[in-house]
Amino acid sequence: MRNRLIVLTIVVVSLFAYTKLMARIGSGSPPPDAPREQQADLIRVYKSERRMVLLKEEVPISTYRISLGQAADAGPKQREGDEKTPEGRYEIDWRNPKSMAHLSLHISYPGPDDRRNAHSNGFPPGGNIMIHGLPNGWGLFGDAHRLWDWTDGCIAVTNTEMRDIWARVPDHTPIDIMP
Template identity: 90%
Template sequence: MFAYTKLMARIGAGSPPPDAPLEQQADLIRVYKAERRMILLKGDTPISTYRISLGQAADEGPKQREGDEKTPEGRYEIDWRNPKSMAHLSLHISYPGSDDRRNADAGGFPPGGNIMIHGLPNGWGLFGNAHQLWDWTDGCIAVTNSEMRDIWARVPNHTPIDIMP
């Protein structure tokens, strides 16, 4: 199965969906780590809600350094997207910010990076909602593949994301 996963990671997950109509696009993402919930908002109105999986050490506070398996906390933005990622589509979160870099430098370690919102690893889509039974990422925010297609279509680049404890 490992070889299959590596192969699927190389070839990506196919074509991303088209953008949703402007009135269906989010202008803010809000993540509630403790509740394992992510909400897309347009103004103050929720337009979609998703159950999520986080980093394996997500309950131990915000991300502080590379390899700590924590999901960051704070205000970031979606700054680029990867249609050919090792998971079904991915949106990059702008971690580390300047405060994150400063805190990591003060501790003498690298802050880490490549924090994404993504679907399941390529080739593992059949697990669907079962992935929500535990936190399994290295600090990312994971959803099902069908949810990731919806998020991809509704979240333009530069959309702010608030990740709360």
């Protein structure tokens, strides 16, 4: 039993060290922007369906299966640490090519109502909600990441999909996140 515990400890520490190392290395160069006619002007997320759609002039141009926050089915994000994905209208307000996950687009949560609601209940609202790929170094899991909701409130896709989304979603694109 003691030997198993030692092996398990070594495996866990090794995985942690690998993840930390890959997070520092980053995910490489982001793709170039898609031609303007292929860029989205709206993102819609359907939490209950685990689906995200890029639209241009209300016409779907791309659809992705997604993973969400671990407590995504428990309603909208209300406070820091609740592991819920927000609901409402936000926008993509900045991007991070060197994030701990394969590229990331920041969602403008918390909005004024989110801040007010969280503070009225005595909690910080949280933040750093992103659309992102898999953690750096874990891309080989590809589609398998969709078997469960594993983020802390973010919207996750495969690395290949994230490269496509990065190229097709300009800053300030609105995003509607629905139950």
